Amino acid sequence: MVAVYNKELLSWYLITLKLREKLQNAETSDQPEQQQQARLQLPCEPLQVMVNGECRRPEEIQILQSPANPQESEWIISIKEKLERASNDDVAGSWTKISIYRIPHFLRDQGLGEEKEKAYVPQVVSIGPYHRGSHRLQSMERHKCRALHYMLKRKRQxxxxxxxxxxxxxxxxxxxxxxxLSLTSNEFVEMLVLDGCFILEFFRGYTEGFESLGYERNDPIFAMRGMMYSIRRDMMMIENQIPLFVLDKLILLQLGDQNQKSVVADLAIIFFDPLSPIDEPLTARQMTKLKSSLHSNTMAFHPLSDQAGLHCLDVFRRSLLRKGPEAVPRHWFRKWSRRNLVADHRRTQLIHCVTDLKESGIKFKKRKTDRFWDIKFKNGVFHIPRLLVHDGTKSLFLNLVAFEQSHLDCTNDITAYVVFMDNLIDSAQDVNYLHYCGILEHWLGNDAEVADMFNHLCREVVFDINDSYLAKVSEEVNRYYDHRWNAWRASLKHKYFYNPWAVISFLAAVFLLLLTGAQTFYSVFAYYEPPIEHKEGSFLPIF
Incomplete structure (x- = not known):
C-alpha cells in the first residue's frame, strides 16, 4: 500500500481522473452503438458466453448457429424473387395481346400419337420464333433469303x-x-423480315404467277409443284404464324398504297383455298374479284369485316365461317364453369350416330351450300352440306380447334361442328352411309380412316354444350329420336315397305288376316245365335 503524504497532490490527481473520465464518455457518445457496447462490455454471468457483444447460454448459441435460419432466409428470398417475376409477367393487358399460342400439352399428348404430332409441328418451313432453329427446317432458310433478295431486286429497295x-x-x-422468347432484338427483327417476305412472295406468286415475279419456271420452291402443298399446310399451323399487322406493313412497303388494307387477307384466302373442307372451291367470279382487289382501291370479299385479323390461320377461319352464326364471345368464368363445361369425352354425346338415327326414322340429305357448317334439321330430315376430307383436313381441324381452345375472344363454331360430326360418325358404316347420301366425300384410304380421324379430333377438348350454335339442332334431333312412334314407324317401313314386292306381300298378308278374322267372327256368332227353324205352312214376315 502506497501512502500519500501530500494532500494537494492527491486532490490534483483525483481531479485529473474525473476530467479524463468525462472526456472518454464524450468520445464514446459519438461512436456507433456496436463500438460502444464492445468498449463497455461487462463480464457475463456464470455459464454464459459473450457472442457479438451479448451474453448467451450454450443452448442459445446452438440455435443461432444451426443451419435453419440461413436456409430460411434463402427460401424467403427465392419466394420474393418468384413473386417479383410473377408481378412482371402479370402486366396489365399483357395476356390480352397474345394471339399466337403453343399447343397445350393435353392436346398434343393425346390422340393419334406421331400422326397428331405431325399435324401440329411444321415439317418443311418454320414461320415465327417457336420452331426457328430446328435442325430439319434449316434447309428452307436459304430460300427465305433468296425470296428477300428477289423482292428487293424487283422493287429496287x-x-x-x-x-x-x-x-x-x-x-x-x-x-x-x-x-x-429467347431471340435477341436483332434476331427477332431479322425473323420478321425474312418470314414475312417469304409468306408474301408465296401469296403473290400463287395469285400473279411466280414467273412474273422473276422466278424460274423450274424453281425448286417457288413454283406450282409438290412442295407447295407441304408449305401451305405448315403455314396453317397455330405455332407457325406471325402477326397479320407485320404482313400488312411489309406489303405496304412493297406496294406503297395506303388504301389497300385488306390485300394480305384476300391473298391469304386465295392461297389457302385448296385446304378448305368445302367440296366446291372458289368460283371463277370470286377468284377474279379477290385478284382484282390487289390492284384496286375497292375492297372485295373481306372476311374480317370491321375487326382486325390476328394472323393467317385466323383469317382463313373467318373466311370459312363467313356469314356464320354470330355467337357472343366466351368469358373466362363461363369457360371454366364445371356446370356447363364438358371435359369428359363420354359426356359430349350431343346426338346419336348415323346408324341409330336411321333406325329412329331420321333421313339424311345433302344441302346445297358452300358453308359446310350450316346444318339444319326439319321434319325428321337432316340437311347437311357436303364435306370434303383430304390429307390436310385433319391438320386443319386440329389447329383450328386448338386456336379456339386457346384464344378466348373467338367463338367455338369449328369445335362445335367437329364435335357434332364426331357424334354422327362412330364407325365405317356411318361414313359409308353419309357418302351414299352425298354428304361426305374423302380421299383417304378407306371409310375406317375417316371414322378414326373424327373420333380422335376432339379428345381432351373442353367444350361448352350450351355455347354452341348447334345446340338447338341437337335438341330437336334428340326429341325426335326419343319419340317411340317414330321408331316404330321407321321399323315398319324398314321391314315391310323397303320395295314394291314387300308392300304387295304386306297388303296380301293384311287382307288374309282380315278374311281370317271375319271367318272367325261368323263362326263364333253362329254358335251363340243358331238359325231359326220355320214350320210348314208358316209364312215369314214380309218387311
Whole structure:
C-alpha cells in the first residue's frame, strides 16, 4: 500500500481522473452503438458466453448457429424473387395481346400419337420464333433469303427500310407470342423480315404467277409443284404464324398504297383455298374479284369485316365461317364453369350416330351450300352440306380447334361442328352411309380412316354444350329420336315397305288376316245365335 503524504497532490490527481473520465464518455457518445457496447462490455454471468457483444447460454448459441435460419432466409428470398417475376409477367393487358399460342400439352399428348404430332409441328418451313432453329427446317432458310433478295431486286429497295420498319413493330409483335422468347432484338427483327417476305412472295406468286415475279419456271420452291402443298399446310399451323399487322406493313412497303388494307387477307384466302373442307372451291367470279382487289382501291370479299385479323390461320377461319352464326364471345368464368363445361369425352354425346338415327326414322340429305357448317334439321330430315376430307383436313381441324381452345375472344363454331360430326360418325358404316347420301366425300384410304380421324379430333377438348350454335339442332334431333312412334314407324317401313314386292306381300298378308278374322267372327256368332227353324205352312214376315 502506497501512502500519500501530500494532500494537494492527491486532490490534483483525483481531479485529473474525473476530467479524463468525462472526456472518454464524450468520445464514446459519438461512436456507433456496436463500438460502444464492445468498449463497455461487462463480464457475463456464470455459464454464459459473450457472442457479438451479448451474453448467451450454450443452448442459445446452438440455435443461432444451426443451419435453419440461413436456409430460411434463402427460401424467403427465392419466394420474393418468384413473386417479383410473377408481378412482371402479370402486366396489365399483357395476356390480352397474345394471339399466337403453343399447343397445350393435353392436346398434343393425346390422340393419334406421331400422326397428331405431325399435324401440329411444321415439317418443311418454320414461320415465327417457336420452331426457328430446328435442325430439319434449316434447309428452307436459304430460300427465305433468296425470296428477300428477289423482292428487293424487283422493287429496287434497301434492306434497311424493312429492318427499321420491323424494329418499330418489335415490341408489339413480341407481345403476340405466348411465353418468353429467347431471340435477341436483332434476331427477332431479322425473323420478321425474312418470314414475312417469304409468306408474301408465296401469296403473290400463287395469285400473279411466280414467273412474273422473276422466278424460274423450274424453281425448286417457288413454283406450282409438290412442295407447295407441304408449305401451305405448315403455314396453317397455330405455332407457325406471325402477326397479320407485320404482313400488312411489309406489303405496304412493297406496294406503297395506303388504301389497300385488306390485300394480305384476300391473298391469304386465295392461297389457302385448296385446304378448305368445302367440296366446291372458289368460283371463277370470286377468284377474279379477290385478284382484282390487289390492284384496286375497292375492297372485295373481306372476311374480317370491321375487326382486325390476328394472323393467317385466323383469317382463313373467318373466311370459312363467313356469314356464320354470330355467337357472343366466351368469358373466362363461363369457360371454366364445371356446370356447363364438358371435359369428359363420354359426356359430349350431343346426338346419336348415323346408324341409330336411321333406325329412329331420321333421313339424311345433302344441302346445297358452300358453308359446310350450316346444318339444319326439319321434319325428321337432316340437311347437311357436303364435306370434303383430304390429307390436310385433319391438320386443319386440329389447329383450328386448338386456336379456339386457346384464344378466348373467338367463338367455338369449328369445335362445335367437329364435335357434332364426331357424334354422327362412330364407325365405317356411318361414313359409308353419309357418302351414299352425298354428304361426305374423302380421299383417304378407306371409310375406317375417316371414322378414326373424327373420333380422335376432339379428345381432351373442353367444350361448352350450351355455347354452341348447334345446340338447338341437337335438341330437336334428340326429341325426335326419343319419340317411340317414330321408331316404330321407321321399323315398319324398314321391314315391310323397303320395295314394291314387300308392300304387295304386306297388303296380301293384311287382307288374309282380315278374311281370317271375319271367318272367325261368323263362326263364333253362329254358335251363340243358331238359325231359326220355320214350320210348314208358316209364312215369314214380309218387311
Amino acid at each position: 434497301s434492306i434497311k427500310l424493312y429492318l427499321e420498319a420491323m424494329q418499330d413493330l418489335e415490341d408489339r409483335a413480341r407481345a403476340c407470342y405466348e411465353g418468353p
